[in-house]
Amino acid sequence: AAGVIQSPRHLIKEKRETATLKCYPIPRHDTVYWYQQGPGQDPQFLISFYEKMQSDKGSIPDRFSAQQFSDYHSELNMSSLELGDSALYFCASSRGDTQYFGPGTRLTVL
Amino acid sequence: AQSVTQPDIHITVSEGASLELRCNYSYGATPYLFWYVQSPGQGLQLLLKYFSGDTLVQGIKGFEAEFKRSQSSFNLRKPSVHWSDAAEYFCALNNAGNMLTFGGGTRLMVKP
Numbered sequence: 113a114a115g116v117i118q119s120p121r122h123l124i125k126e127k128r129e130t131a132t133l134k135c136y137p138i139p140r141h142d143t144v145y146w147y148q149q150g151p152g153q154d155p156q157f158l159i160s161f162y163e164k165m166q167s168d169k170g171s172i173p174d175r176f177s178a179q180q181f182s183d184y185h186s187e188l189n190m191s192s193l194e195l196g197d198s199a200l201y202f203c204a205s206s207r208g209d210t211q212y213f214g215p216g217t218r219l220t221v222l
Numbered sequence: 223a224q225s226v227t228q229p230d231i232h233i234t235v236s237e238g239a240s241l242e243l244r245c246n247y248s249y250g251a252t253p254y255l256f257w258y259v260q261s262p263g264q265g266l267q268l269l270l271k272y273f274s275g276d277t278l279v280q281g282i283k284g285f286e287a288e289f290k291r292s293q294s295s296f297n298l299r300k301p302s303v304h305w306s307d308a309a310e311y312f313c314a315l316n317n318a319g320n321m322l323t324f325g326g327g328t329r330l331m332v333k334p
Contacts, residue, residue, distance in 0.1 A: 116265075143320065154312060154324035155266070168321050202265060209254050209273065209316055213266040 114138055116205050116214030124220045125193050133188040133217045137205030143167070144186040145211060146178060147202040155202055161186060193221045224249040226315050228325035235303050236333045243298040243328050245287075245313030254316035255296040257287055260327075261309045269311075272296060283307070308332045 117136040125131050137144050143162045147155035157170035161180035172178075175193075180186045190197060198221045204211040225248045235241050247253055254273050258266040270281025277289040287298045296313060313325040 145321065147322075154326050155322070157321040157323070160321060170321060200263075204266075204322075206320070209320065210256070210268065210271055211316075211320075211322060212268065213258070215265040218263070 116203055116212055118201075118203050118214040118217050120217060121215065122218050122220075124222065126222055127193055127195060129193050129221075131190045131193060131219060133190070133201055133203075133219070135186045135188070135203030135205075135214060137184050137186070137203075138207075138212055141205035141207045141212075142184070143206045144180055144184070145204040145206070146172075146186070146188050147204065147213075149200040149202060149216070151199070158188070190219075195221050197221050224253070224315050224317050224323050226313050226323055226325035228311075228313055228328050230328045231326065232329045232331065234331040234333060237305050238302050241298075241300045241303045241307070241330070243311050243313075243330070245296045245298065245325055246294050247296065247313075247315050248294065249315055249317070252291075255287075255289065256314045256316065256322070257281065257285070257296075257298050258312045258314060259283075259309050260312065266312065269298070303330075303332055305332045305334065 119134045145160040146158040149155040158172040160168045164180045178188045200216045202216045204213045227246045256271045257269040272289045310327045310329050312327050314322045
């Protein structure tokens with residue numbers, strides 16, 4: 113069965129640079145979620161989109177933005193990167209109440 | 223506000239022994255509850271979920287969980303642990319807005 117696809121899987125950036133993470137949901141899933149998992153921590157909800165509209169917002173910094181496109185894929189844009197942004201970023205998708213997670217993008221900020 | 227607590231940060235069991243991972247939640251209504259498993263550097267795989275109905279739910283890999291409203295708990299169990307079960311386990315609650323709130327996770331180690 114198709115799963116959630118995230119790219120890139122690994123990303124290394126310098127401080128103050130920008131990064132774009134991509135997420136391709138499971139086909140026919142209408143909702144996409146972004147989570148951030150710091151080292152040794154549980155995932156924290158950032159933002160979600162339902163049918164291309166933002167539906168919920170969590171602890172997402174103002175430096176971050178996201179959107180969902182007409183083909184339902186989503187992108188998380190991160191600007192002015194800080195060392196503390198180093199984390200595993202997960203995308204999940206759903207059609208209903210069960211979220212299925214992608215493998216994550218590991219972002220390292222140097 | 224909702225919250226999820228996993229009291230045990232680390233648990234070590236011998237291979238073949240039974241396992242119970244604890245999860246307690248706080249939520250004003252009937253929650254949607256999930257257990258996910260995460261191997262090192264990997265994504266989160268859904269083990270099982272509870273929405274309503276039978277309070278004992280079966281999941282993949284031989285796991286089950288029991289919802290106990292009176293104790294606000296949703297503990298995960300497995301009768302016989304395999305070495306491949308070593309991973310981090312997260313209990314999560316889905317609020318009305320569908321964002322997941324996770325517990326802090328329990329790292330399971332399996333002794334040969």
